[in-house]
Amino acid sequence: xxxxxxxxxxxxxxxxxxxxxxxxxxxxxxxxxxxxxxxxxxxxxxxxxxxxxxxxxxxxxxxxxxxxxxxxxxxxxxxxxxxxxxxxxxxxxxxxxxxxxxxxxxxxxxxxxxxxxxxxxxxxxxxxxxxxxxxxxxxxxxxxxxxxxxxxxxxxxxxx
Numbered sequence: 001x002x003x004x005x006x007x008x009x010x011x012x013x014x015x016x017x018x019x020x021x022x023x024x025x026x027x028x029x030x031x032x033x034x035x036x037x038x039x040x041x042x043x044x045x046x047x048x049x050x051x052x053x054x055x056x057x058x059x060x061x062x063x064x065x066x067x068x069x070x071x072x073x074x075x076x077x078x079x080x081x082x083x084x085x086x087x088x089x090x091x092x093x094x095x096x097x098x099x100x101x102x103x104x105x106x107x108x109x110x111x112x113x114x115x116x117x118x119x120x121x122x123x124x125x126x127x128x129x130x131x132x133x134x135x136x137x138x139x140x141x142x143x144x145x146x147x148x149x150x151x152x153x154x155x156x157x158x159x160x
Contacts, residue, residue, distance in 0.1 A: 004031050011037055019049045027056025035062045042068050047077035054080065058087025066091060070099035075116075078108040081092075085111060089118025097122060101130040109139045116142055120149025122158040 002010070002025055010022035026034040029052035041053035042065075050089055054072055057065040058119070065087070085103050100122070103115035116134055119127040127142035131153070134146035 001025070001028075004029055006032060008034065008037050008094065013042055015047045016049060019046065020052050021051035023049055023056050027052075027059040032060055032062070032117060033058035035060060035064055038062070039065050039068050041100060042072055047075070047080050050080045051083045054087045055085040057077070058083075061091050062087075063091055063093050066093045066095045070096055073099045073106075073111075074104045078106075078111055079081035081106060081108065081111045084112045085114035085118050089114070089121035092122050094122060094124045094126075094148065097124045097126050101127060104130055104134050104137075104142075111140060112139065112142045113145045116145035116149050120145075123153060123155065125153060128153060 007022045007025045008089050010018045011026065013019055023038065026038055038053045038083050042050055044050050044053065050072065054069060056061055057069060068082045069088050073081055075084065081103065085100060097119065100115045100119050104112055106115065107113050116131060119131055126149065131146045131150050135143055137143050137146065
């Protein structure tokens with residue numbers, strides 16, 4: 001396995017393959033020192049790098065990345081939006097709730113489903129109204145995830 005410094009250098013490579021590998025590897029290291037560089041990689045020209053950087057930030061539970069990941073929910077590439085939503089759920093920061101609520105109306109099912117799941121993981125009651133609205137989504141997958149998220153919010157409310 002490459003060292004943190006080697007991966008940080010690879011993240012600056014001209015070659016997309018190296019940047020993708022570095023983003024994946026930095027998330028797997030568990031080293032929070034990688035967070036600033038991964039946040040920078042969210043602006044990479046390659047959607048594959050942005051996708052992997054978002055996922056890596058989720059693995060690192062990088063609360064400092066919430067704002068940048070929330071902006072990524074508007075990325076032109078749906079896989080990037082999905083990864084951003086997924087990462088925000090792993091981070092579980094309430095600052096992500098407005099962006100995730102907005103992502104419940106994304107054109108892509110996979111993004112809406114990830115947003116619903118993440119809202120359940122964050123556990124903020126502010127999402128209840130939006131999740132109830134998502135129960136009327138055209139996709140059964142989104143409806144089911146919204147139902148599960150509401151269940152998690154209900155459990156969280158009873159345990160508090």
